[in-house]
Amino acid sequence: MTHQAPLNAMLAALLAFATPLLAAEPDRPVAIAIHAGAGTINRDDLSEQLEAEIRAKLEEAARAGHRVLSNGGTALDAVTTAVTLLEDAPYFNAGRGAVFNAEGQNELDASIMDGATLNAGAVAGVHNVRNPVLLARKVMTDSVHVMLVGSGAEAFAREQGLRFEEDAYFHTERRWEQLMKARAGANETARTGPTPEPWLSTVGAVARDGSGNLAAATSTGGMTNKRWGRVGDVPVIGAGTYADNASCAVSATGHGEFFIRATVARDICARMEYTGVSLQEAADQVVMHKLVDMGGSGGIIAVDPQGEVSLTFNSPGMYRASVNADGEVFVGIYKDE
DSSP states (O other), X not given: OTTHHHHHHHHHHHHHHHHHHHHHSOOOOOEEEEEEEEEOOOGGGSOHHHHHHHHHHHHHXXXXXXXXXXXXXXXXXXXXXXXXXXXXXXXXXXGGGOOOOTTSOOOEEEEEXXXXXXXXXXXXXXXXXXXXXXXXXXXXXXXXXXXXXXXXXXXXXXXXXXXXXXXXXXXXHHHHHHHHHHHHTOOOOTTTOSOOOSEEOOEEEEEEOTTSOEEEEEEXXXXXXXXXTOXXXXXXXXXXXXXXXXXXXXXXXXXXHHHHHTTHHHHHHHHHHHHOOOHHHHHIIIIIIIHHHHTOOEEEEEEOXXXXXXXXXXXXXXXXXXXXXXXXXXXEEETTO
């Protein structure tokens, strides 16, 4: 019994020392954010029914991706799931709801990136591929390349057994009317190109999984009435999409020419990595200042290694949704939400 008291005191001291360490141990939160385009979105532009349908689809995509994460899935699987759902919806400029180019075709771009390995895959200018994000992921996992374009990317898609759809699948009346309006109002020269649209549609997702890995994916139909094989920022790794476990994962939506020139996605990650600012500070520096000074409009979604989420845009609105590290669901469209 003479040794029991000192032993109990030692155990108590060890427990007191260990308790704060145990409390500080990370709980490995999961988080996901999605977007479906940014631009001039006024409440009068959407009927009550259409707005309800869009909000429901945004929430469905965010919850589907979060469900993957909650069940132990990877960030790559979560962003792929979410973007595929958005591509299959007729509301957004990606996959089924893509805009038409000047030739009256749907020309699709997509990319995906793994923050754990810095592996990436991208496709540009593809036709009739139902889910371009799945093709971008196949480029990343089943080829030695990062980006494939046009007919070559389509041939690779067929080799990989990906699903194609007829032109009619992608034809929505709203997008066709947009093309007709753009053609009627086209008065720009070949040098200047088309005037930027007030609505800058793209879909994307970013996620942080239970292992602490990050991923980002983005998909788009580009700009209405685009010509000459125009490609925007979406398939350009570092511009429209970037993910690095050392900093953050970013998916962008906006006027692609500006996002390419500013390397928006990579710049946000680099500012975190090299200057030590928070995710929100880095996003604000790039989206609310650098892009604005350049004349660029749009926004980003991002997530950092701690599961913090940023939904940042300099336009009047952005279709967006998230499930944060606390499991809280948010869905928004307008600036004041």
